[in-house]
Amino acid sequence: MHIAIIGNGISGITAARFIRKLSDHKITVISAETDYFFSRTAIMYAYMGHMRKEDLKPYEDWFWKKNRIDLKRGFVSKIDSQNKSLIFKDNSNMTYDKLIIACGSTPNKFGWPGQDLDRVQGMYSMQDLDGMEEASKDLKHAVIVGGGLIGIEMAEMFHSRHIPTTFLVREKLYWNMVLPEAESKMVSRHIIESGINLQLETELKEIIDDGTGKACAAITNKGERIDCQFVGLTAGVHPNIGFIKESAPEIEVGRGILVNEQLETSVKDIYAIGDCAQLRNPNEGRRPIEAVWYTGKMMGETVAYTVCGQPQNYNPSIWFNSAKFVDIEYQVYGTVLAKAPEDHVSIYWEHPEGRKSIRIVYDKNTSEILGFNLMGVRYRHEVCEKWLKEKASVETVLQNLGIANFDPEFYKEYEEEVVKIYNKQTGKNLQLKQKRSLTAALKFLRNAVGV
Amino acid sequence: MHIIQKIGLGIFVIALALFTLSLGMGKYQLSADSIDISKEYHKKEILEKAKANGLLDKRYESNFTFISDLKKTLKDAQQSLEEKAKNGIPEGVYEWDFRMGNTKDYMFGVVKSASVGPIAQNPMRWFMLTFGLGILGGLLYILPKFISLPGIKNNGIYHNSLTRGLQFNIRSIFLGLTIAGTIIYGIFYMNHNLLWPAITTAMVGLISWLVFFRQGSKENNPQRSASPDITGWLGVLTGVYLIGFYILLYWMPEYITSWVLMVNPLSLSLSGNGASQWFLYGTLYTIIVLVMGIRMMSKYRHNMYQVVRTCSVMFFQTAIAFLLPEILVRLNQPYYDFKNIWPLNYSFFFDYNLDTLTSSGSLGLFMLVWGLALMIIGVPLFTYFFGKRWYCSWVCGCGGLAETMGDPYRQLSDKSLRAWKYERYIIHGVLLFAVVMTLMVLYTYFTGNYQVLIFNSDSVRTWYGFLIGSAFAGVVGTGFYPLMGNRTWCRFGCPLAGYIGLVQRFKSRFRITTNGNQCISCGNCSTYCEMGIDVRAYAQKGQDIVRSSCVGCGVCSAVCPRGVLRLENSSIDVDTRTDALRALHIKDGEVTLMQ
């Protein structure tokens, strides 16, 4: 059987690796972007000089041949699902028995005047990285539009090369549709103290052409003109399904390619995973499109089982994510909402220096733990997940909070402060019983599986 | 760059230039009363020949001519003593007090005592102009870094010509030349005894064959180990400078007497003896560990593990490795570095060391027992509790230099599978060599018999000292910082690291835990792992990391932008540390976190 995979991102590659683990099928991974799989999440580090482009590749180049995973560079312009064939831009074609679409996302553009000028781009692909590199040669000032995770990465990138950067964010505070207000304030503060010109409640209205087709200034909705030689568009991404809509209308799409629990599309033997997939029936509390690394990875593994004849339902378990805002690390486990409903109560501790915080959310009525939101502090994924799955009571969690701490040795532990805040909020007198300890964490985790 | 930093850099460059140029500033004049040789017959003969050759009391403006004339004089003296010895050695005089074995032994001392130039006249002034200014410049460059916001500061490392590393082919050329040069020089070093250079060449061939052909590394071309387009010339230059420094230090110390003179007053005040090239090396080493340790702390000051660990290596280098042995000498006790452990301290079982320790009273005996106890009990015990790091990145001097001066180069270690294969053969090969060499030396010590099978234990030990002790640990170990990363020696060569590594791999509470499924495969951890461990390969599949080579520097954990890695210890799963797969995987029909 020949399994073709469109896209060599994390989802497509994970699928290929697990199919190889489970079977002897012929596997071809197709990409128009690069010869080899690379870590999209790390392109900022190549620009900032932390790593070479080579270092973005998680596997050595010989890995693919050794594991008999064929790599093909080419752009699929048409899917002929009737004849089970892919047609490439150069008109060559390739037949498949099963097809996995993992074609990822593409940056949003909102019809701004001038958005297609030279030196105006998003940051998604290797080509975008090259574009930024090229533009940086004589860059005096950059403007970035859109206050999400990619926007701040781009700002940090220019900042690392001492290129003055204006960061336009539509919201009142940075990323406040996801982060609770205190954390959102902390990050906004940190962006400014890092030396990036953060302009809140400001939107892009227009990008001006310098007469040669290049951007030379951005006009904001407040009427300000910012002279610049680069405009970064980072207002989110959407599934990259243009070529599917045009060439294969039989594949049902919404915003992304619609898939069922087993990641099957509406056409037999065609599956979709990763950023481009839209779940018809997502789990409770989860969104139909989750364009993050981890979900791509999990979908890739799930689909591998399914195409190899051991059908699996995609079940991403408890939500988690992480990011880094310049120098502040961020981790989240479970449900932590920006605008918490009334019965979600927070215990929030913030370090006086304002670059670390711990937030624990629980249900006011049942005392069940709902989520953890960490800034500048690391928590153990498995421990938090276990508490969340078991719906542990907030007091159990607080008393044992040390086992969740994952900060390096010699780091100060703040769990006691968290417990104190809870006591203050509730008038109770709870004590922290467990400090940071791997042994305690392992004991806790092993009890779960009966070891 | 901050203006103060620019000034600091300027001062440092001036100091380095003065330091380098000072080598050419020596003036020499050999006089009868300045010559410092204890053996009467040798001294008399050398003086006679010096007079005959017109060397005595002649003023030389250049070290090259002086040294070449002196060489001739020493050779003449040696030959003349040989002639005289044929007619019989005077009553009551030992043969080695009469015949001159190696003329090289006298070169350094005579050149040093014959120095009359500006540095000999005013060593303190020159010490301040070179060491002093260097420290000042370095600190001025480093201290302003404390002002910036705390956080990972790796911006521009691969844009910087000093730290970006080499093109793969150029690196191969460097390596090839170094190996060839070492073996060829080794032939002369062993007085044309070809046995050991030949065995070494055969081993190089054998290991390469094993890695390339037996283990199929030929087709696994390591593209990631160094890229085609990156060549940092400043790094190459630094590497060449360092390699040159070590060659002079180990094998031609007579050319660096200017430097040694500068630290003479310091040596006198510490041990009461004049400085040797080793004292110079110790001083430089300690100063660099201290200054660059401050830099390390400025870079990682948000990370307490790094701060504490850096303080620890600074302390051990300064107090235990540098000051204490000098003070011991001042108190007429044996020179002893309490933290140096066999087989890194390969001369521990040499006859002269055993003789010194056994004849130095109770302190000497204590030192002997201490050394044995560290090696037999201390290493396994501490490694069981804390992992290899207790020594390699908290105590050891080589590690101390690597973690301070070497920190800017840690990203240059080769992460390819091929490099790992080389590593395993070479480091365990060196460990085996150290064991065999030591056994032979001990056999000779107890039986008095120098011949062990076809080998002469004396030449084995000379070759070990040359090949491993000097060429590998020094020339390659430090000279290759800007070429192959800061732990080249620790990773490929150190026999003690090999020994500790085996304990860490098989019986230790230590591991690096991977935090669930949080890894985004970014590669920062692998890039900055000085031991060339592909940390990401484990982290991205959710596996904990237990590798014999990991020195527990904690930098992978520090640079990880997603908080995925933690160095930690626990005794409840020592034998099953690597079993846990912590990422989300399929299990029993659902995706869960596997425990």
Ligand SMILES: Cc1cc2nc3c(=O)[nH]c(=O)nc-3n(C[C@H](O)[C@H](O)[C@H](O)COP(=O)(O)OP(=O)(O)OC[C@H]3O[C@@H](n4cnc5c(N)ncnc54)[C@H](O)[C@@H]3O)c2cc1C
């Ligand atoms: C800068 C940046 C930082 C990020 N950081 C994080 C992070 O920290 N954490 C996190 O969870 N997520 C992060 N993400 C999101 C994450 O990278 C994506 O969710 C993930 O890469 C999606 O993987 P994928 O395999 O679904 O698609 P992609 O990685 O987009 O791969 C799709 C591939 O398919 C190719 N392709 C598409 N169409 C065709 C065609 N017709 N023919 C041939 N090839 C085609 C594309 O060129 C592309 O190479 C980040 C994204 C970006 C851009």
Ligand code: SF4
């Ligand atoms: S794995 Fe981490 S702790 Fe171990 S040597 Fe490498 S960087 Fe240091």
Ligand code: SF4
């Ligand atoms: S462990 Fe951390 S540094 Fe290493 S690849 Fe994963 S996210 Fe990156």
